[in-house]
Amino acid sequence: MSVEAIQSRRDWLLSERPASRMQARLGRAYVAWRRFSANRLAFLGLLIIIALLVVAALADVLAPYSPTFGDLKGSRLLAPSAAHWFGTDDLGRDILSRVIFGSRWTLYVVILVAIIAAPIGLLVGTVAGYAGGWIDAILMRITDIFLAFPKLILALAFVAALGPGIENAVLAIAITSWPPYARIARAETLTVRNSDYIKAVQLMGASPFRIVLRHIMPLCISSLIIRVTLDMAGIILTAAGLGFLGLGAQPPLPEWGAMIASGRRFVLDQWWVAGAPGFAILIVSLGFNLLGDGLRDALDPRSGDQ
């Protein structure tokens, strides 16, 4: 594309007089993107997350060996080498392959928790904040009850009741992670519910349901996205923690936390068995944190002229 073509496209996006709904929306997204990509560290975070997605999608192609079958006779606990970049574990399985396939489980946990917890928190918080009165009191006391439980302990109890397994770990994490989202959404709702633009919508005869869904929720979503992204690292760590305690993913699933747990026994002599998945958790958590910080700068309505 020529320089002029790029320039004219940019002008189109940044136009002060958009000619269509689409142009206005794209222009807005472009402004947010420019602010986001100006932040180098946030961009690095995004690259890490994209890399994670690519690795998870192409695990079958990228992994040099099977993640679940190893050579028990000839390749137990081999140190990192050209054949096995991250070495092998006690069952002779290639750790690189296991880390690569483990990315799928990490993403699975993170995405599932996010799509369960965030909407619940958003709904509870906005309804409580907008309705006020006894609805608010009841919803927020329920939230307080959930907040009062220690996260990992409640997850432990939940998994103990339902049986170990990655699905139950996800449910347990989701149940314990929505209350902060409800709090954020409620706080945000309280700041806008008495504003004139909400009064104006009330004056048009909009139902409370419509006001919450179409006018209040969009205002809460950006701070929620930021918070969820920042929480992703914690979710990964909790999932890994449950895996480590043997209550999350069960063998032979290549889940990173469970891998660390099984490498614990030889962590002094064969450090790579626990080290490789630990490092993977570190990198991905860092990626989500950097991304979250960048999103906060790009999306936060309090910064700049959003």
Add this chain to the structure above:
Amino acid sequence: MNAALSIDGLEVVFDRFRALKGVSLEVKSGESFGLVGESGSGKSTLLRAIAGLAPAVSGTIAVNGKRLGTRRDKAFYREVQMVFQDPYGSLHPRQTVDRLLQEPLAIHGFADSEKRIQRALDEVGLGTGFRFRYSHQLSGGQRQRVAIARALILEPSILLLDEPTSALDASVQAEVLNLLEEIRRRRKLTFLMVSHDLAIITHMCERLMVMQDGEAVENLTAAQLVGHRVTKDYTRNLLRASDGFVRTA
């Protein structure tokens, strides 16, 4: 002419504070009626109580002869609309002008929204170039025009104006007031307008009510106000204050 809006003994209480102490008022159809008074005199509260945004504890409000209950129905919102004081706070920060104007049409189930939005924007003197802008891309005067377009798009017969120009600078004020006057004449609307600026009220309204501490002080015509033919001391003070600071030396 019959009354478009009649209020009798309206009382509004916020947490034991009596913001309105039994105010009665009658606005004829097609009339432009002004409410004046100092800050906190209850004039904005009166508008909000009519719109259903402030809690009325006693008294009655009737629109076109129909008495209102505590809950307003959709038919009410098609009769009565309001323009807020602060154009920076009355437009949703994440919605384009198009979305803002679409919303009332969607709520009331109008089919020809495309045409109506077009017409509403033309009516307030904003071309279609403004249609897909966000409110932060508009000036104060443009925002207030959008707010007026939004209020008019449901074709109400009564417009409540809560100091519609006090947040704008003088030249833009005149533009917006002229626009309102022109629309009123064209659509034969009834205005109930709040302002602390007596000049605006005398320019826009035929009759007015002076308020103090949540009570009506007196009812006047614009001519009486201009001629300083007032009976109450409070109104006299208000007139003197609005003349501005006079150098005596």
